[in-house]
Amino acid sequence: MAPVTADQTTVRDANLGVVLRHVRDGGAISRARIAAETGLNKSTVSSLVGELIELEVLTDTGLDERPGSVGRPAATVALSGRHAAVGIEINVDYITVAVEDLAGETVSERQIWRDLRGAPPGPVLDELAVIVGGELAGACASGRLPYGLGIALPGLVDTASGVLLRAPNLRWDGAAIGRELASRLEPLRAIRVENESNLAALAELWHGEQPRPRNFILVFGEIGVGGGVVIDGSLFRGAHGFAGEFGHVTVAPHGDRCGCGANGCLETLAGLEVIARRAGLALSVGERNPSLSAELRTRAAAGEARTIDSLDVAGVAIGMALGTASNLLDLDAVVLGGAFAELAPWLVGPIERELRTRFMAARWSPFRVVASSITDGPVRGAAAIVLRDIFDNPRVALDSVGSAR
Amino acid sequence: MAPVTADQTTVRDANLGVVLRHVRDGGAISRARIAAETGLNKSTVSSLVGELIELEVLTDTGLDERPGSVGRPAATVALSGRHAAVGIEINVDYITVAVEDLAGETVSERQIWRDLRGAPPGPVLDELAVIVGGELAGACASGRLPYGLGIALPGLVDTASGVLLRAPNLRWDGAAIGRELASRLEPLRAIRVENESNLAALAELWHGEQPRPRNFILVFGEIGVGGGVVIDGSLFRGAHGFAGEFGHVTVAPHGDRCGCGANGCLETLAGLEVIARRAGLALSVGERNPSLSAELRTRAAAGEARTIDSLDVAGVAIGMALGTASNLLDLDAVVLGGAFAELAPWLVGPIERELRTRFMAARWSPFRVVASSITDGPVRGAAAIVLRDIFDNPRVALDSVGSAR
DNA sequence: ATCATTTGTCTAACAGGCATACTAATGTCC
DNA sequence: GGACATTAGTATGCCTGTTAGACAAATGAT
Structure with missing residues (x-):
């Protein structure tokens, strides 16, 4: 309840973050240019960069060898990639695990297809912990410092406690994923649990194709439909982190019953299996998703009318x-x-057709509808949201961990 | 584009704001208690309070005369009310002007009922400027320093330029209200234009009955229906300030055509005149709104079935x-x-019935539906959003104006 | 070889918060 | 009534952190 007051360390922390993010966004850069571009004093930048190198988030990258430049050559610094985080996506019919470093490089990634609907969480988490443990060991072996773990889940998540409150498709209601997984692993600095679509949105913001919008909704369509909202370059989470439940926007007030208990949610018209069924595809139990969306794509590309109609119905909704x-x-x-x-x-x-008539501010808002080129958004977002701690406040996040060996 | 760096003045500005807001929220209070409750050092608080008194936002309020207290009696400070702002609400069938001071007191308020649909803005603004000029003069006469002007408008507002882009009910599309009004008045430190519902939400947040929610939508129903969204105690404005257009949520995909061009917007089922018409009330042209809602209320209270049904339809929507x-x-x-x-x-x-089934997180979210007790939300919010500058950063907002005489 | 130019570090000055010591004003207890 | 405890508010010195400017280092141009 105590209000947040500021002192000199607040200033330092803020400026460390400014420099770090500037290097992240601009790539290898000299101290002099950082100073010129941020407005900070040269000597301040030197001091800040020094501390960031000590924290092992930045690293010297030698001299800037651009020809034609007069004067003393610049010594550049860049993100070190020393710190890394693990991202996990547990979805209805697959699990993905990826390791990403601070420089945004995906160090490794593994995916397992399995229909988890109704499966008890315990054994799944046991198995998952083994995989994650392996990935962590691999990261350490390649000289990286594991910072934390992010978990993407297809449902309502209480981010404070790490509990998956409600997952209509997965049916793991009330599973304390964060705690359960933490207890199966070596201690980490940060463990974060979030809704998968929110994380996919973050991945888009961090790794999406240019030009990246700063105010958008990522509509994540798999068996369920989710949404992640980014406003002014940061994830919009609402009061409890439940924001962006786009799949449960009412589009047909008296439509079909949805897994959430309401009628006519978007998901009942635009969920992947619904689209497939409406297109006349026979779904075998345990049908593997990748073949499902690929099958729809193939049929639509071949001009199959029922599939195209079904996709059109989904698009309108x-x-x-x-x-x-x-x-x-x-x-x-x-x-x-x-x-x-x-x-x-x-x-x-x-x-686009529906949006043009229904979005009031369409005329003043340069609206775009685009497809993501990221195929592993939730995992990458899961790793990213953990690493974001470091970009937000490197000193607080890493504290004395830089000296851990 | 240059990132926001911090230095010592950033710290000072932040702490000035912390102390000021603490006094606002807690009422008359001693320096010692401010220190204890904010965590700032006693001498720092003394210095900060001194500067705030110099800026005339705080004022000494004598000794704390609570009996039974041991030790030196505390000298308390409180908001001064020296600075004041004018709020204006231009709505479809009325205009309200109010003066509010920093202490949250409404100094004066005037309301004019007139149907402005289709009326040219120029003459209205001429007349309005005279009224506002009078209110400003009155504020000065009572020893107040006019800080700024806030304007609440029933439509899409470009807050950066102060232009009313689109007001389906008022039909003042493209009117540069901010600039037009400014040119008719003595210069002020701040002129802000905002959507009326956003401002009503702010008024609720600032002046509403306890306990005040910190994450809510204010649904503002008059002839049009608007919404103002507050998340974590601050107004949610979206990418361009257009957020919260609640009246244009689609509730009947193939329903009646709305003034905005879409079909089945909430407004077409729950606008005040729509409710009245469905209840069988004959609307005379230029019918005055206060009698309209009062009439509906009277009939419903008397148990008139058509009215109650009409309200029920609106409630469901x-x-x-x-x-x-x-x-x-x-x-x-x-x-x-x-x-x-x-x-x-x-x-x-x-x-509540609809919400219970349709809101996914209802079970984990202690949801309340309440009626506002504020009858002049938009004007009060308009004044408040201007005064908020001062609470956000008193030194920057007032700069050397404290010495203006 | 000298000079201009640019980079990066060093030093002194300044801003601002903090801990501590101090003074001021009150109530309590003998 | 006076000593003492208690609380409020102020003054002093220190620490952290940014800034401006001086300076050394490294290079290309003349």
């Missing part, structure tokens, strides 16, 4: 929901992620 | 839209404002 979402959230863009990215060619048309 | 809004925004509460506050007894029931 998505567009309608997006109109409402845009009116409430004031967005600049929609990014289609997950299976929706693959199916984008057939979705973008109806989405 | 509002509840449906709120389910969607809550799923996207993750809210803790709904506050009904404007005419909806008066009609709340007949709206709350259906709203």
